[in-house]
Amino acid sequence: MAKLLNTSATNFVLENLISKARKHVVLISPYLKLNKRIKKLVEDAILRGVSFHIVYGKQELQEGEKNWLLSSTRIKLFFCDDLHAKCYLNEAYSIISSMNLYEFSQVNNYEMSILLSKKDDTDAYVDSVKEAERLIRMGQEQYQIPVLTETETETKTPLTPTYQQTTAQEQSRQTLKQPDSTKISTNLLASKYKTNAQRLLVSLRASGFISTENGRDELTEKSMDIGAELHESSAGHYFLWPADLNLHTMLSN
Incomplete structure (x- = not known):
């Protein structure tokens, strides 16, 4: 009642x-x-x-x-x-x-x-x-599209970890497993721009490089065209990106 x-x-x-x-x-x-x-x-x-x-x-x-x-x-x-x-x-x-x-x-x-x-x-x-x-x-x-700069200091901690946000040790293991040494993980790409993987993923979704299907992030044709790859591991799936990727150019297109 x-x-x-x-x-x-x-x-x-x-x-x-x-x-x-x-x-x-x-x-x-x-x-x-x-x-x-x-x-x-x-x-x-x-x-x-x-x-x-x-x-x-x-x-x-x-x-x-x-x-x-x-x-x-x-x-x-x-x-x-x-x-x-x-x-x-x-x-x-x-x-x-x-x-x-x-x-x-x-x-x-x-x-x-x-x-x-x-x-x-x-x-x-x-x-x-x-x-x-x-x-x-x-x-x-609503999306948060961050302005990524080489000198930005990132202090924000996301609410919860995702499969992209692993420990430094796991990042190292993923790097060793990479079939192409010119590709880096989302964590490493985010670190290069002084931000975190969670914040970067939000921007990639909003820009059409990642789509979400049934709660799972997937690469789009747009991201595969620039050389991004999806890989499976025992802990789940993760993305690899060209190490020389220019995010400023990529997210502004």
């Missing part, structure tokens, strides 16, 4: 919705500024394999907030113009709320929400999922 939540109850249930998610979480909020506790719950959920679709509707999203959200491949961020709805859901529960996912709102405002259960409020829950999916389709996916 649907339940009415006040401000404190909304925050409590929202945290549980994220912490108990098994597969996916959708967060829809016009204004977006996550507090430290929510960020930690998101990070923990990502480590469990949970994916996030986050929709916001105000351009005032701070650069630091956007960078954090885009630092994990398990978070997809969308901008939806004229968004006013607030909805938070996982595979079992949905919260329809007046509360923005904004630190100030969560602490200072008087809010009211309705909690729906997939088990007990099936029709209403399914309708909320369908509407959330519609807003995601309407939204414009």
Whole structure:
């Protein structure tokens, strides 16, 4: 049965919705500024394999907030113009709320929400999922395309490691295995430009050099035309790139 939540109850249930998610979480909020506790719950959920679709509707999203959200491949961020709805859901529960996912709102405002259960409020829950999916389709996916310079100092740490982000020892083993000594891994290419593999991969996806199929990154014809290669290993698959690749020219084309 649907339940009415006040401000404190909304925050409590929202945290549980994220912490108990098994597969996916959708967060829809016009204004977006996550507090430290929510960020930690998101990070923990990502480590469990949970994916996030986050929709916001105000351009005032701070650069630091956007960078954090885009630092994990398990978070997809969308901008939806004229968004006013607030909805938070996982595979079992949905919260329809007046509360923005904004630190100030969560602490200072008087809010009211309705909690729906997939088990007990099936029709209403399914309708909320369908509407959330519609807003995601309407939204414009956000990408972070970094400006890569030879002197840039990289201090950003991604939320979670990917198959591209291995230890230095594993990088060395991959280098030894390379059939072509003129090719280097994504990690080594990123290091050459003083950035990290995660940030570079985001840029490569946005520029059309990598596509994502069923959660797996694949090379496109565009990247294979410049000599990129895909290789399989016991730990998964990885990419090799020409060692003399000029990223500045490549990403500007």
